Amino acid sequence: MKVFKKIASEKRKHQQLSTASDLLRSEKQAAEISTYLKLNEERYNKVFNKNFDFSLNQIHIVGQEGLILYLKSMVDLDKVSEQIMERVAQTQSHKDCIMTNKQLRKFQKDYFASVDVEFLQYEHEVVWYVLSGYAVILIAGINNGMAINVISSEQRGIEQSNTQTIIRGPKDSFTESISTNISLIRRRIKNPQLICENFMVGNDTKTSICITYLESVANPEIVDEIRKRIKGVNVNAIFDSGNLEELICDQVITPFPTIYHSDRPDTVAASIIEGKIAAIVDGTPFVLTMPVVLTDFFKVSEDYYQGFLMSSFVRIIRYVAFTLSWILPSIYIGLTTFHHELIPTALVFTLQAQREGVPFPAVVEILLMETTFEILREAGVRMPRAVGQAVSIVGTLVIGQAAVEAGIVSNLLVIIVALTAIASFVSPIYSFGNASRLLRFGLILITAALGLYGMIIGIVLVITHLASLRSFGTPYLAPLGPFIVEDQKDVFVRFPMRQLKKRPAYMMDGTKTGMSADSNQEGEKS
Template structure:
């Protein structure tokens, strides 16, 4: 008799399916993972082996309706207070007299009575039980029922929502993402109350089983870009994911570049604004930093506060950021190039002053710059890694003391201290840390070429940098959009921040499904008096 006919006959005879399954031979070397393959005690033993008899693993045998019931959970990640309040009722003698457990539906009904509106899920294999336990659920298996049930009881121990530490603003929301994925999603939904805001779930990491959400607004985000992001997330095959930087390296285009191809942020308002524009957000459980894709070069000079201030002030601040980027990138290399090859570019008075200051310095300009740049990078790292109570003191006092002592000892000149200080301050203006780090690395390459070829070397590196930026793509979108290729309609929010009523359409480079963003015809006009004249 074939297995299918046997199953049908068993249903007619109302014989338990697990009794038949144990008699059906599996292929040689194949391990049957279904719950019905194990007896009650075997299932308990298998789960204890799977968790290695870990100190926080609990497997307790109780009795419901005079049948054995196995309660499984990890004490370290479940809400033990809620567990202690609900499980006594579940296994109470009074309840056992009222229930009869023979079918899965009766087990579900029992759990609803005991746990109220808690999320539950039916489990059919040992692997599903292990996954549910690792996610913070308790699992209940009854010996006469061929499916187990999991009740979500994960502990809610998490950091409270606070102001972002890396992307602060003067005017704007003060809440930031935390390490809880559900909390981060709620912070976005509070800003976008739209039923078309979708979040797709992925489990990435063979060992860590990290939850990853991809969020977008259906009807706005481009379907081709959306499918590309979805495919890249599905193709990730790694053992562990701990931070958004791991995901960023695995999904961005395979190009050797120091420039970030995804925008990272911990601000919910920034994410909400970019979702409205047509971008896609990637949220990772366990980190407050999320990714926004696709990202272009100009996105790293924009912050949410630009749109909370008057548009003229927002434009001015954006120019300041572009200027600070060029100062941080070029100042040390220009200093080296001028002192090494191009003395004639300095006014005579300034040149004599610089030469007088460097009379006692034993090193050439390039060595002087490298000493100070590397010293400052060491102080920067020390200030970040040390405890906060002493970190700022080390970075500030260390820079002042070391710089002053080095100048008095004749190792460096006073003008060199000014150059490095201006460079460091300008570098801190960048709103995104990963982009500022790219300019720090590129600065050393410029210093090297300035020492060899002078300002011609600096120009050569800049031309190569622009060519490299032109070749980059972020999920198919040119990295220099909307500058190269030039899109005139998008210039309202690049170097200038035009008023809201003037930015009527979403960026062309995102190819959004719906282009319209602002529906007002123009700005409001002043009210007229009864005589027809304006006030």
């Protein structure tokens, strides 16, 4: 027994010690860069000796010995040659030796004034900047180093969004580069009040996360709460904004997303103008915006690029489609199993004729077809794009037709499942559409047990759950609950742009307690 406990203890210890080098530690325990060049060479060779792309070369700079360190896979070698090695060669004519940190800074102004340079003091900073794609120069006799930005610019170009497509409006989308994403927002919001704060999250990955907001508009309490939650994240790795979303959201056990994500710069910029805070995660094209309310998931940026009548009509369609996507199967089960008197007589005879010979009750039929469709949808998403759509479409048609001809399900049930699936695709945000998929199965089961009464109970429970949700202190059902009159101009319908001059009242101070803000505190949209 002791042996097993010892093995488990060693395993936990190994899992906790995920950082291989003792140079990556906090500044309180950090050691300063050594003035002895030979010692520096031994230490950094020890850290990177197993990396084939690590380069450590000796150089002569102003007549003194020095070292240059970088990872060849992370830097642009042409930049290393042009911005560093050529300028180092020019320093041979420099008469004064570099003996102090002050002289090092003067030397930087003389020879490296036009490039991005960071001065380093600690050993762990050298490791961090090398891993980040910088070239680090260390000079004998100086306990400071220079990190020069020569990061490779190889990245995916700005393309059209594949997840939130629109007909009219900007076609660009975010990329995996955090600097590119920030620039796409700054191009749309040319305001000195636009603040970008950077955080490093992930013990191993050190992922860069930038929160962006308008200082004069955003609620400072919400900004402080977001800062606190991001700083409190203690994980080994952050690879996508979805990781961060789950770690900082108010509630995890809910089918409804409490943080909005988008890869469209115009959508994120509009949210920032409203007073929301955006979180940009390096390495992913999806940007988070907080806080969020339920009605945000029924809006798209195209609603504001076309006429208000058409925008209002399409928005109502989205609300109707979302409702049908999770209650339509339950209505079918409740009517055909428990409440035949609610169906017109002619339709009853038609349904009975279709169900004649079907061996399963309605709930088994619909669960069988819904599960089959979910499998086909997942297969279509995961398979290569060239065959994925063909598999999902052909598979649905063939299986549906074969099931009807085999007498396993009725014709009307296939129509119900198809309408439900199509309605779930209307949601502009994929994660919000997933909520209807989960709710649908729960509502089917409770309706199969209690009939339409059970369906009503399920709907009441969902509404109660929605009323209990908060997104960084903001009520999830705002501006419907609490009801805010002045915000109803952009909920179920969109009023003309001339009447949409004020930011949402629920974003102002006071909403954290569920109270609407005073109209005098509302800023005007510019």
